[in-house]
Amino acid sequence: MADKVICVTSGKGGVGKSTVTGNLATALAAKGYKVVAIDADIGLRNLDLILGLENRIVYDIVHVIEGVCPVEKALVKDKRTKNLYLLPAAQTKDKSAVKPEDLVAIVESLRNNFDFIFIDSPAGIEEGFKTAVTPADTVIVIANPEMASIRDADRVTGLCSAMGKPEPKLIVNRLDPKKVEKGDMLDAEDVVQILGLELLGIVPEDKEMVSYINRGEPAVLSETSIAGKALRNIAERLLGKEVPFLELKAEGEGILNKIKKLFGGT
Amino acid sequence: MEFKLRGTNVIAIELITDNTNFSVEKIKQFISEKKQILKGTRFIISVENYTLNETELDSLIDFFRKTPEIFFCGFKTNLKENRELCIKKGIPCDISSMELEKIEERSAAEEIKFIRKTLRSGDKISSSGDIIIMGNVNPGAEVEAGGNVYIMGDLRGIVKAGIGKTEGEVRALFFQAPRLEICGKEFTFNRKEKYLNFKAKVKGIHQTIEYYKDRKGKNG
Structure with missing residues (x-):
């Protein structure tokens, strides 16, 4: 089995950390693995909305740390996807409420009961980010194909290696094949070239994503969503399976052949 | 004791002394005579095959201190004893490997x-x-x-x-x-x-x- 505790981070905000976390956790849970998603973005709670669990939260991570309740009681069980649990962030506190050692203790107490533990990191490189990365076995960096996001992802990668973590894996999110074709957007290949990280997957831009989030339904549960399909493939790759990269097409012409060759896909 | 003046590749004038009848007073006298030529130049004294003693060195340094028109850069020597004495006094010595580098832009002390x-x-x-x-x-x-x-x-x-x-x-x-x-x-x-x-x-x-x-x- 691949690494158990996975932290999803990006440096820059709004690139899709929480969406990817929620979807990957759901995809793995739907496959029968027992998964918990921890929202480490204290004070800016979002992951519950993406998973559609906002109305079921009673206790949160800060309650666990303060000893108000045991961690098992704070976990929100998803009714739709069996095996999926959420440990929500506190909305009324800020990042200082959770210290790295607190999160390590929580993760360690959950480790034996779950197959995968996802940690949704806050944006930025301050204490909140450090807290989220500290317990992780592996780190996934999300980058959009634009320079600001790449630079931040690069910074985060540097910080992760300074913290002694193995080299992060990369997900290129919100790639628009049409714009790439026109030369208005960087290619996933360019992103990989600059960051020099192992590419875990490319998630195409999907206009339907907003409505999935608004409905509280992870896109991976939908058969029709192209982003959902890409995320399901990433989940497969997390399990160590070799899945070919999606043929992201802009009017008939495949653009990812080079990357596929680069990463041994067929 | 004979003296020879020559230019060096570091744009300085080097005074070459010989070891027969080495005398600090003679060096001083020679420099004083040539003061006009040496004015404003970088000046190096090369002492080969002769071991300087402390009083000689002190007297030379003192002399240069009183002769500000000559810019004294230090000694050049082939003897370890001279070098050690100079270093003890804080005077640059063994010009070929020390002072030269300071004059050049790149020094060997730079890290790579x-x-x-x-x-x-x-x-x-x-x-x-x-x-x-x-x-x-x-x-x-x-x-x-x-x-x-x-x-x-x-x-x-x-x-x-x-x-x-x-x-x-x-x-x-x-x-x-x-x-x-x-x-x-x-x-x-x-x-x-x-x-x-x-x-x-x-x-x-x-x-x-x-x-x-x-x-x-x-x-x-």
């Missing part, structure tokens, strides 16, 4: 840094001498060198080379950076500019930029 990783955004590397990087310099990373910078990879970050010098160069296998500074001279590039086998050099007032062509065959 060898980096075997990719510099990521936020990383900063500096060195008093050359830097060799086996990896990329990513956007947001900074490199500062007193000497040259050689990048066996892509350069997308900020490099300052040849700081405080008049000669320096930067080389990279691939270049796409917004700006570059060599010997305090600034080069700026626009976003679309990409170069392969990039080399930028500053030597005095000459600035050269050489490259093969850009990766996608555009600017070429």
Whole structure:
């Protein structure tokens, strides 16, 4: 089995950390693995909305740390996807409420009961980010194909290696094949070239994503969503399976052949 | 005792003494006679095959202190004892390996840094001498060198080379950076500019930029 505790981070905000976390956790849970998603973005709670669990939260991570309740009681069980649990962030506190050692203790107490533990990191490189990365076995960096996001992802990668973590894996999110074709957007290949990280997957831009989030339904549960399909493939790759990269097409012409060759896909 | 004056390659005048009847007073006398010629020059005394004693050295140093028109740079010697004595007194000695280097821009004491990783955004590397990087310099990373910078990879970050010098160069296998500074001279590039086998050099007032062509065959 691949690494158990996975932290999803990006440096820059709004690139899709929480969406990817929620979807990957759901995809793995739907496959029968027992998964918990921890929202480490204290004070800016979002992951519950993406998973559609906002109305079921009673206790949160800060309650666990303060000893108000045991961690098992704070976990929100998803009714739709069996095996999926959420440990929500506190909305009324800020990042200082959770210290790295607190999160390590929580993760360690959950480790034996779950197959995968996802940690949704806050944006930025301050204490909140450090807290989220500290317990992780592996780190996934999300980058959009634009320079600001790449630079931040690069910074985060540097910080992760300074913290002694193995080299992060990369997900290129919100790639628009049409714009790439026109030369208005960087290619996933360019992103990989600059960051020099192992590419875990490319998630195409999907206009339907907003409505999935608004409905509280992870896109991976939908058969029709192209982003959902890409995320399901990433989940497969997390399990160590070799899945070919999606043929992201802009009017008939495949653009990812080079990357596929680069990463041994067929 | 005979004296010989000669120019050196470090733009100084060297007084060569011989070891027969070595006398500090004679040296002083000789210098005093030639004061007009030696005025304003860098001055070195070469003492070969003769061991100076402390009083002789003190007396010479004292003499030069009283002769400010001559810029005394130190001794040159082939004897270890002389050198040790001079060093004890804080006087430069063994000109060939010490004072020379100070006069030259690049000294052997400069460190050469060898980096075997990719510099990521936020990383900063500096060195008093050359830097060799086996990896990329990513956007947001900074490199500062007193000497040259050689990048066996892509350069997308900020490099300052040849700081405080008049000669320096930067080389990279691939270049796409917004700006570059060599010997305090600034080069700026626009976003679309990409170069392969990039080399930028500053030597005095000459600035050269050489490259093969850009990766996608555009600017070429």
